[in-house]
Amino acid sequence: MLRILQFLYGLRSFLLFALLEVLAIWLIVANNSPQGAAFFNSSSAVIGSVLKTQSDVVDFFSLAKENEALLEENAKLTEELKAIKLIPDSARIELDSTLKVSFEFKGARIVGNSLRFSQNHLTINKGEKDGIKPGMGVFNQEGVVGRVKSVSTNYAVVISLLNTGLLVSSKIKSNGVFGTVNWDGKNSRQAKMLYIPRHVTAQAGDTIVTSGFNAVFPEGIPIGIISSINQTGDPNYLDILIDLSTDFSKVKYVYLVENTELSERDSLNQQSKIQDEF
Amino acid sequence: MNFKRLITYSFLVLILGLVQILLLKNLALFGIAFCFLYLLAILSLPITIPNISLLLVSFGIGLMIDVFYDTLGMHALAATFLAFIRPFWLKIISPTGGYDDTTDPTISEMGFGWFLTYSLPLVFAFCLVFFLADQWGTGGILNVLNKSFFSSIFTVILAIIVQLLFFKRRRGI
Numbered sequence: 001m002l003r004i005l006q007f008l009y010g011l012r013s014f015l016l017f018a019l020l021e022v023l024a025i026w027l028i029v030a031n032n033s034p035q036g037a038a039f040f041n042s043s044s045a046v047i048g049s050v051l052k053t054q055s056d057v058v059d060f061f062s063l064a065k066e067n068e069a070l071l072e073e074n075a076k077l078t079e080e081l082k083a084i085k086l087i088p089d090s091a092r093i094e095l096d097s098t099l100k101v102s103f104e105f106k107g108a109r110i111v112g113n114s115l116r117f118s119q120n121h122l123t124i125n126k127g128e129k130d131g132i133k134p135g136m137g138v139f140n141q142e143g144v145v146g147r148v149k150s151v152s153t154n155y156a157v158v159i160s161l162l163n164t165g166l167l168v169s170s171k172i173k174s175n176g177v178f179g180t181v182n183w184d185g186k187n188s189r190q191a192k193m194l195y196i197p198r199h200v201t202a203q204a205g206d207t208i209v210t211s212g213f214n215a216v217f218p219e220g221i222p223i224g225i226i227s228s229i230n231q232t233g234d235p236n237y238l239d240i241l242i243d244l245s246t247d248f249s250k251v252k253y254v255y256l257v258e259n260t261e262l263s264e265r266d267s268l269n270q271q272s273k274i275q276d277e278f
Numbered sequence: 279m280n281f282k283r284l285i286t287y288s289f290l291v292l293i294l295g296l297v298q299i300l301l302l303k304n305l306a307l308f309g310i311a312f313c314f315l316y317l318l319a320i321l322s323l324p325i326t327i328p329n330i331s332l333l334l335v336s337f338g339i340g341l342m343i344d345v346f347y348d349t350l351g352m353h354a355l356a357a358t359f360l361a362f363i364r365p366f367w368l369k370i371i372s373p374t375g376g377y378d379d380t381t382d383p384t385i386s387e388m389g390f391g392w393f394l395t396y397s398l399p400l401v402f403a404f405c406l407v408f409f410l411a412d413q414w415g416t417g418g419i420l421n422v423l424n425k426s427f428f429s430s431i432f433t434v435i436l437a438i439i440v441q442l443l444f445f446k447r448r449r450g451i
Contacts, residue, residue, distance in 0.1 A: 020354070
């Protein structure tokens with residue numbers, strides 16, 4: 001018995017090493033399931049405030065560019081608003097649920113960002129206090145940015161679209177064929193569109209937008225533009241590479257969208273025994 | 279390790295950690311060369327430090343960095359691996375006559391060439407483990423090797439510059 005204990009004592013540093021490595025691997029695995037519980041990450045108060053101070057300083061230098069982008073978007077929105085404004089003398093028809101608004105939007109600033117790893121995350125300066133919930137979609141005027149993973153009182157962590165674990169339900173705008181956009185972990189400006197059957201005719205230059213099927217994003221938010229289509233590899237599906245419309249190295253402000261009918265849709269899916277794969 | 283040195287090391291860890299989080303986090307030369315300057319804190323721990331404390335300190339530092347990177351566990355995994363192989367590597371490259379009890383593995387005490395042979399393989403091992411964990415399941419072993427190679431060179435170059443600029447020269451007398 002003593003010999004065994006002595007033997008183990010001799011190996012103590014290796015045993016500690018093994019223990020710590022197992023702990024680290026467990027942390028990686030527990031932290032990487034997209035909706036899994038995250039214990040400590042950059043949404044906690046102390047870490048969030050450090051990141052916020054940093055971005056306060058850094059953001060100051062890009063204020064001019066931000067203003068320009070906001071101005072551009074304002075102009076676009078004004079134009080659209082003009083088109084849909086009611087003319088005073090027109091007749092009004094009340095529609096019950098067809099045009100009901102089921103999405104709520106919120107704005108937030110990005111205080112932490114990464115784009116060089118395979119599992120990238122963003123930190124935003126809004127949290128539970130401001131009504132942010134896990135599962136909300138995140139986008140900006142350019143296109144889809146990601147999806148909220150976990151929230152604290154004042155901050156939230158967003159899984160970036162540049163994360164090999166995030167799937168976004170999407171469609172080709174010109175013909176309506178739907179598939180899934182997933183990042184392959186290689187280039188921060190490009191992603192893959194999966195599950196498009198071979199018979200579909202798509203061309204380089206076609207726009208990819210969100211499909212609205214998975215109830216995270218409303219329909220029609222841009223994701224990217226097809227850059228190339230290949231018929232190699234998989235015998236069933238096309239190999240489509242898209243140029244992302246969002247420049248992740250420059251995102252500073254984002255919108256968050258919440259589907260107010262998500263719980264209803266989820267319970268309906270559960271009732272009919274459909275697994276939502278997104 | 280006396281009290282004064284303990285304070286110095288805590289200060290070093292804090293400064294390097296802050297630099298890593300605030301300045302180097304989003305830095306990647308040509309998209310492949312990352313800088314893990316905080317490894318300098320682990321590398322410059324005294325040669326005589328017990329293995330157990332070395333492992334625990336490295337795990338702690340790695341976890342701290344992880345929390346800010348949102349890569350929970352990955353830096354800790356790689357830093358612990360570095361700490362585990364550090365004593366073996368020190369034994370292999372020990373100069374004839376062994377180390378003095380008080381020497382630190384830094385340029386000013388051990389010389390430029392020795393530091394290069396000491397740090398480059400260790401940092402490369404760190405990068406290899408880190409990027410393997412990062413790219414797990416997405417394939418591309420060439421990508422991992424590529425990133426590890428250039429990141430380790432970049433990190434070591436920066437570590438050397440920091441030591442030459444900020445570390446105390448060899449004590450007089």
